Amino acid sequence: MDNESLLNALKHVKYPGYTRDIVSFGLVREARFDKGHATIALSLATTDPDIAAQLRTDIEKTLHHSGIPKVTVDIAINAPVAAPTPTPINGVRHIIAIASGKGGVGKSTLATNLACALAAQPGRAGRIGLLDSDIYGPSIPLMMGLAERPEVEGEHLLPPERFGVKTMSLGLLIDADAPVIWRGPMVQKALRQFTTHVAWGELDILLADLPPGTGDAHLALIQATPVDGAVIITTPQRAATTVAQRGAMLFAQTNIPLLGVIENMSGPPFGTGGGEATARALKTEFLGHIPLDATLRQSGDQGIPLVHSAPESPLSRKIIQIALRILEKTALTP
Numbered sequence: 552m553d554n555e556s557l558l559n560a561l562k563h564v565k566y567p568g569y570t571r572d573i574v575s576f577g578l579v580r581e582a583r584f585d586k587g588h589a590t591i592a593l594s595l596a597t598t599d600p601d602i603a604a605q606l607r608t609d610i611e612k613t614l615h616h617s618g619i620p621k622v623t624v625d626i627a628i629n630a631p632v633a634a635p636t637p638t639p640i641n642g643v644r645h646i647i648a649i650a651s652g653k654g655g656v657g658k659s660t661l662a663t664n665l666a667c668a669l670a671a672q673p674g675r676a677g678r679i680g681l682l683d684s685d686i687y688g689p690s691i692p693l694m695m696g697l698a699e700r701p702e703v704e705g706e707h708l709l710p711p712e713r714f715g716v717k718t719m720s721l722g723l724l725i726d727a728d729a730p731v732i733w734r735g736p737m738v739q740k741a742l743r744q745f746t747t748h749v750a751w752g753e754l755d756i757l758l759a760d761l762p763p764g765t766g767d768a769h770l771a772l773i774q775a776t777p778v779d780g781a782v783i784i785t786t787p788q789r790a791a792t793t794v795a796q797r798g799a800m801l802f803a804q805t806n807i808p809l810l811g812v813i814e815n816m817s818g819p820p821f822g823t824g825g826g827e828a829t830a831r832a833l834k835t836e837f838l839g840h841i842p843l844d845a846t847l848r849q850s851g852d853q854g855i856p857l858v859h860s861a862p863e864s865p866l867s868r869k870i871i872q873i874a875l876r877i878l879e880k881t882a883l884t885p
């Protein structure tokens with residue numbers, strides 16, 4: 552038995568009252584197997600002692616069944632800032648996460664262009680959303696040419712619509728110069744509000760641009776709402792691909808299907824191949840190369856994504872093709 556098989560065994564333990572398991576809920580913080588002894592650490596966002604007790608019993612029973620005699624279960628209770636049950640966002644059909652292992656790989660650039668490419672498809676204007684959960688350095692408002700504060704209707708924020716895309720970002724709510732000290736629970740709270748207190752309306756797809764890595768925001772989003780699939784962005788270098796794979800592990804552990812990998816900043820001087828290698832390692836589809844291209848950067852700086860400012864350019868066509876493939880794969884996801 553290794554740590555991975557241990558995690559697989561834990562997938563048989565359901566959260567009390569739900570059909571979903573504790574691994575896919577993202578509650579398992581640690582699962583270690585060493586010399587016949589399994590150590591499991593859970594982090595729960597409930598103060599109900601019955602749930603913790605029930606989970607402890609269920610885990611011990613399941614692992615004893617799998618032939619592990621010694622089991623230690625350590626349960627940490629966090630204040631319930633995010634309920635552990637993912638609640639669908641009213642009116643939103645699919646949520647797709649856009650993720651990367653590290654920052655600066657062009658995740659926001661591609662997320663904005665993919666969203667605009669989708670919104671330009673027949674009948675989809677106003678039915679595509681973009682949720683910027685990168686609350687440490689939100690750049691999406693600038694790239695979408697948005698500056699005005701969202702209007703409020705009752706208890707809901709109205710996401711401004713531009714290029715057929717409804718966008719919500721912390722960058723629209725805070726002053727650009729204000730220090731952003733949104734760590735831990737604050738991150739979760741803000742994200743939860745983006746899923747519960749934004750009037751998204753009827754959306755076919757909501758693209759969620761996640762902060763780089765595997766931090767609290769990922770967990771908060773996954774715990775707050777059911778994510779249908781994830782797209783990984785990487786740069787071509789080998790070092791970057793290792794990081795991308797690590798970033799993608801969280802999705803594997805939470806049963807979120809990977810839709811594919813995009814290699815950005817492809818070609819000179821960074822080379823090429825890292826995207827394919829990442830896709831192979833993650834057993835998912837390689838969606839395409841996006842070259843290092845000045846027009847892509849400039850259009851972002853000007854607040855008009857390239858697929859909108861130059862929809863016929865070869866690079867835009869390529870991005871649109873990838874967007875259509877994501878759309879196709881999303882429809883295949885139950």
Ligand code: ADP
Nearest residue numbers: 654655656657658659660816842843844848851
């Ligand atoms: P991330 O969201 O991953 O931190 P950004 O999308 O903010 O990355 O991109 C970082 C910088 O790189 C931005 O200035 C952006 O304009 C630029 N950039 C991203 N992709 C490309 C590309 N393919 N060609 C040229 N510049 C790019």
